[in-house]
Amino acid sequence: MNVETPQRSRNSEDLWLAAAYDLLTESGVEAVKIMPLARRVGLSRTGFYWHFKDRDALLEAMIRRWEEKNTGNLVDRCEAFAETICEAMFNLFDCWLDADLFDARLDLAIRNWARNDPALQTRLDSADARRRAAVTAMFTRFGYDSDQAEVRALSVLYTQIGYISMQVSEDPVARIARMPAYIEVFTGERPTQSDFERFNSRHPLPA
Template sequence: MLKSGPFQGPGRMATSTPDKKLTEADWIRAATQILVRKSIEHVRVEPLAKELGVTKGSFYYHFRDREALLTEILNGWAERATVNLIERIDSTQPDPIARLRSVLDLPRRSRSAAQGGEIEVAIRAWARRAPLARKAVNRVDELRLEYFQRLLVEAGLDAETARTRAFLAYAYVQFAAQLKSGDDSEYEARLEEALRLLTTAAPSSAAMPRTARSR
């Protein structure tokens, strides 16, 4: 399974003297920054080497070709953005509702979350026109939905209801990441109401009023 955790956000491009040895991680980080600042079309070997201040030979020491670099960008995003985060939350909070609340609250919890959001937006834009990125995005989406479903089942919902509400929980997080609100009390109230709606068990058909069942 992939590993994941907080993103290193975009910042100033690191530079290097020609005799400095760059690691594979240096190339991936620099390429990811260009992806965020510009687009995937600008992530190319020669301009990247020039910006880093090294020759293309340094690139080919670590990567077979450009596609290999792009694959590692996606693998790194998938690793940092999902499973390490899940592992960290699972290891620190035994209660499923507390864990769910932590995930729902991720968009406002740290600067790294905001930076990670910028990377995710860039990768999703890339995925709209490239099968390689689209496959990675689909894999990450499914991992996240499965985690939401697991938390909701642990909170007491049946698997079918939990799967449906997992989509709602995921939609909430994605929207909250884009919504800029300076009112913490409003945000907190919205978060608590979302948590309540997601975890409240739906009434059985036998318990529903006859008029409601006949609609």
């Protein structure tokens, strides 16, 4: 086992978090333990304690990352400038295609973990409430009444949770091609070609 120097340790927090992410998403929270993490990153167990007081502190850091990334970015995309509800929905759909905005694997892992962790379930419920409020507010901003806005927001979110929970693997070209139809289902309005082209420009497919 390598002996970790203080300088190397200061630069390795992301390595520990990345390894913890891999174990969490592959095998669940019970697999996230210090010795398996040390083997993954090729550092000493001692190096772990440069960054984290204990395993609970590492888990807390992972939860905070999930809250800031998945829920924080979803809320931001709902609040982004848009001239129409269709453009606003495309802003939100950025989350479903860009893992830098929204990590579906992590969301599923957190939901599975929360089933046996009441404290985390409370935080998950709070995150879901923030997401619901943000999507509802997006609809009300474009003139939908409160009941319509809430039902449409729930339809959007429950559809995506279903995608995540079923671990749907879909050809990116086919998925993007369906998005105007999804938007019409969710909003009752058909997006314009220019709306779709602006969205496509943010998500270029590999040649």
